[in-house]
Structures are given as structure tokens and as C-alpha cells.
Amino acid sequence: MLEHKNQEKTTLAALGEFGLIEHLTKNFSIYHQSTLKSVGDDAAVLDFKDKKVVLTTDMLVEGVHFDLSYMPLKHLGYKAVIANLSDIFAMNAKATQILVSIAVSNRFPLEALEELYTGIRLATNKFKVDLVGGDTTSSKTGMIISITALGEASAEEIVYRDGAKENDLLVVSGDLGGAYMGLQVLEREKEVFKVNPNNQPDLEPYTYIVERQLKPEARKDIIELLHKLEIRPTAMIDISDGLSSEILHLCKQSNVGCNLFEDKIPLDPTVIAACEEFNIDSTLVALSGGEDYELLFTLDQIHYPKIKGNPNLTVIGHMTDSSEGTALITRGATKIPLTAQGWNAFKTSP
């Protein structure tokens, strides 16, 4: 994509590493009092006072996690931040700071990095997080993005994966499988483009799922909603690898079993339509398709009246004694074991 453009581009070597960092980070706002010193010293300095610090990191590799032939750099920057913030929210914490490290080959001009940082800045502005540091270097081939995100919460607020109890409700935000089906559509259009570069794809019917893939959102709103409803989940995780894999994490770490009801899994009509078109089972897509960045959590049944009917939340099952295992109750009322078939970076490697 980038190589097709003919405008004059600025090489990264011309700016140098320090000039580049200064150039890319100058337009970022600082939102948090906890940020005492951001970019520009050997390290950032933060002050969380009596709050606990929540800390996560994620690495995205070109050709493994993203394909620049259909992923615009601005979206990539946005999504890379989202993937990390989602992990902070999954701890029931407030996201506060990020560090962004990037390695790029010299096929990327400065303007490409500016696009990427525009997306990063959109996310930091929307979610009010401070960019406090990072590293910018060259790579031999593609682009690698490594982001570390920090958040804060009081000890009582933090929700781990290991607190789910028998009879707790299993709840998911939003709907599932959209990001995966969006990827299928984009991959198909890429193949069509290879054969016929003049073909103009009509992606309009797929707007929702393509957006789920290219511009996912982290569910800060759900954390705020739960707070307002005075609900503290007993366990929580974000859905980055697929529903079944995340449920298995919760069950294993909480030492409980689970009944997941197939007919309760929330699917957008566009996802169902795309599944029919691609001849893929929509349940499998919800169970194994990753990158939806929805929140999956368990809560005491006492809270049910507060969430009943909320369009953002769906009760999809309940936790059982660990001896009952992790089960999917199918539409035909058959009980089958839930297996993890989510995203595995090493299995998709060339």
C-alpha cells in the first residue's frame, strides 16, 4: 500500500532516533496527575499514591498479527493501544499510561509512522491515557509494535481471573465473532484484489464486522457501568483469543466448572449472515474467533436484576462445581465439553 504512493517521503535516518521520538510524541496530552515525568529522560516517573498499579504488555508483529495490505496504519495504531487497554479494564482498573515501542524497516517513511501515531493518539485521547515513553528502532523486515499499559485501582476494586464461584452467572459484553468474520471478508477481498486489482470491493454490507476487525473498542464503558450498578465481578478477563479459551482460563484459575448455553451467545445479525455466506458455524466463530475485546466476567446471582435486559450485557451461562467440567449446552440440549481452539500465534506462523 505504502509503496504505491509517489510523493516525496522523509527517511527515518534523516531525523535520527531522538528527533524521531520527539517528533512523534510532541502532540500528546497528559491527563493524569500520576504522570510526573513522561518522555525525555532515562525513564518515566509516576506517582500512584495509595492506588495499586496494574500493568500489561502486548507485542504485535507484521504478518502475524496484522497485514498492512488492508490494515491502515492509523487503525493499527489505534487497535494496538486498544488491545492493551482492554487488559487493564479486564482488571476492573482505570487505564492511565502507555509506553509504545516500535521497530520498523526502512521501507517505512516518516509519514507512515506519523499515521501510526495519529491512531495511537486517537486512542490515548479517547481513553484519556498518557503516553509516557517507548523506544523507536529499525527492524530488518516488517513492523513490530510493543505496547505496555498501566492502570490504577484500589485493592478492593481489582478483579482477578480466580474469583469465580459455583452458581455465579457468566456474562459477556457486546457480541462476539465480529472481528473474526471481518478478517475473513478482508482476506477474501485481498485475494480478489490479487487476481483483479481493478475490482472495487463493496464492503458496505460488512461495515460492522470490518470495523470490529479494524477499529475495535476497549470496553471502558462496561467497567463504568458495573461501577455505577455497584457490581464487582467475581472474576473477569477480556476476550482477545476467543470465548472458549477465555472461559477455560476463568474456570481453571477459579477452580470451577461452567455451563455455557449455545443459544445465549450474542451474535450480531451481520456476523450470522457472514457465517452463512462463508459456510462457517457461527458458534465456532464466537468460541474461537479472537480480537473482539469484549469483557467476560462472572458475578453473584444477587446482581441479576441490575443487569437483566441491559443491551450491553448477556448472561451466557453459569459456573458449576469443578467436578462438572466445562460444558457447552448446545441448541439441541446436548452437553459437550468446551475446548480451546482460540488464536495461537505459534500455530499460525509460517
Add this chain to the structure above:
Amino acid sequence: MLEHKNQEKTTLAALGEFGLIEHLTKNFSIYHQSTLKSVGDDAAVLDFKDKKVVLTTDMLVEGVHFDLSYMPLKHLGYKAVIANLSDIFAMNAKATQILVSIAVSNRFPLEALEELYTGIRLATNKFKVDLVGGDTTSSKTGMIISITALGEASAEEIVYRDGAKENDLLVVSGDLGGAYMGLQVLEREKEVFKVNPNNQPDLEPYTYIVERQLKPEARKDIIELLHKLEIRPTAMIDISDGLSSEILHLCKQSNVGCNLFEDKIPLDPTVIAACEEFNIDSTLVALSGGEDYELLFTLDQIHYPKIKGNPNLTVIGHMTDSSEGTALITRGATKIPLTAQGWNAFKTSP
């Protein structure tokens, strides 16, 4: 190097991402009370109480920052941690936690990652820092390591780059240029090996400088020494890019000038010998060779009696009014402007 071995190797895909993380991180000790929750949830949870948090990150790319044909993986893991801890010490802080993210192509078997993590563990044990998270994924070609390090300090302890004052002494720990000359020796042996694979290199005369390149140390001891001597530097930075570049950072951010005396720059005899052999100017090597991970700091002259004669510390100059500029006073007593010619990742890219 790895490809020469014929033993049975375990593929990374066989373990899967979660199995791999568990396998690689299981033997790490936790040293700090501030680590409430380490690997195994969406995020780590830390508690720094009334301390400030110091935070830095670094990305190392195969073929740009390291060459596996002469860098053993264990050393690489060790060095990657050191590079980050050095930044924490340069803030006059105590290093407490690290996050380690790794992307590797499938040419690396599990045993290679185990070697890398053995080196990482050596560093975490030696410097007593907790591995609290990270990411492990595949890459299309080489290996990429991204480390984030955290440290803690009270507000009064933290030393920034911007506090140097006119007449402050400019002090450096250890000696300079060793890591760069070690790299020259290793690069030369690599070329010899290409021509004659049976040649057994005699690296013994170069032990010190090769070790400076392959197994550098972060100067925690200097931070502890300064603390014991009740010296708080006015400004500090670690030398990762070369002395001149770091001095210019201190001067720019502190808005002062500097006189650096060429004849004061500490050089090990092995470095001088290697410079003669390679016909490179040793001052240039000290000024521009990176990766020594020594500390460069400024302090009030009042402290001079405390550091005088200490073999670990050398006064190499003093700070001046900014109008005097940044100058190198040569052995011939000529004053020439100091220019940054340090490591620039983008200039060395292919």
C-alpha cells in the same frame, strides 16, 4: 549457530502460547513486596505505596542490535535485562520489576528460548527484580525482545537529566569503549570464520572487551555507593549511546555547557591495545561507542573529597555556562566542539 546442532528439539507450536509462558517463567523468584500479582492474569498488580514509580522500555531486534552468530542466547537474555535496569539506575532508583516480550520465528526451538530465559533469570536473580509479565509470540523472521523495567524511589531520590549546574563536576563510572571494541573483535572473528570455519580464534587477549560486549553489567553498585557517600547527583544518564551523545543530552536538558577533558576519559589498557590494533582513535571510541552501560552524572564540587581516588569513579570535566557550549579539551589543550556520533539505530539499518 543453532542450526548446527542435531539434537531433537521441541517446537514452540507443540507447547502453545500459554504453555510456553508458563514453562519459561516458572523458575523465577519474587523478591519485592510491591509485586502483588505477577504472570497469569490480564495484568500484573503492583503496590508501590508512597514510592514513585520509575518506568522504562527498550526493544532489541536481531540483525540490528544483536547478531546470534556470536551472541549466545543466554548472554542476550542477560544483556537485554541489563540495558533496561541501567535506565532505572540512571534515575537513582531501585529496580523492582520487569516485563519481557519476545517474538521469535519458528527456526527457534523451545531449547533456544530456554537459553534466553536462563540469561534473563540470571539477571533477575543478580539484581533482584521480579519478572511480572510479558508476551510471547511468533515473528516472520528473526527474534525481537522488548523489555519494560520498573523501579521505585522516593521523590527526593530521583535524579533527572535536567539538574546539572554550572561548575558541577562531570563524573563517569568504570571505563569506556570496551563494549564497542569487543564488538569489533567479534565482528572480525565472524569474518575469519566465514573464510575458514576450522580456525580456532584466540580471544583470550580480548577477554575484558568481549565480556563488556557480551555480558555488560548495570551499575547498581554505583547507585549504592553514591547513597552510602550521601551524594545525590544533580543530573544523571546511563551511557548506552556513547559518551558525547549522553553529555549533550545532559547539557541540553540542564541548559548548561561543559568542558570535557580528553586526557581524563577512563580507558582500560585492553581497549587502548585493541584501538591500536584496529587503528581506531581511542577517544573517538569512548565518545561514540555505545553499550558500556556506565553511569554519567554531575555533582556539586562540595562532594569532590568523597569521590577523589575512588577507582570506580573518574572526574572527566565540569559544567559551564551554556554560552560556553559543549567542548572537548584535547590532550594538546585545543578546545573543540563536542558532537554526537553515537549509535543511531536507523543509520545502521540495511
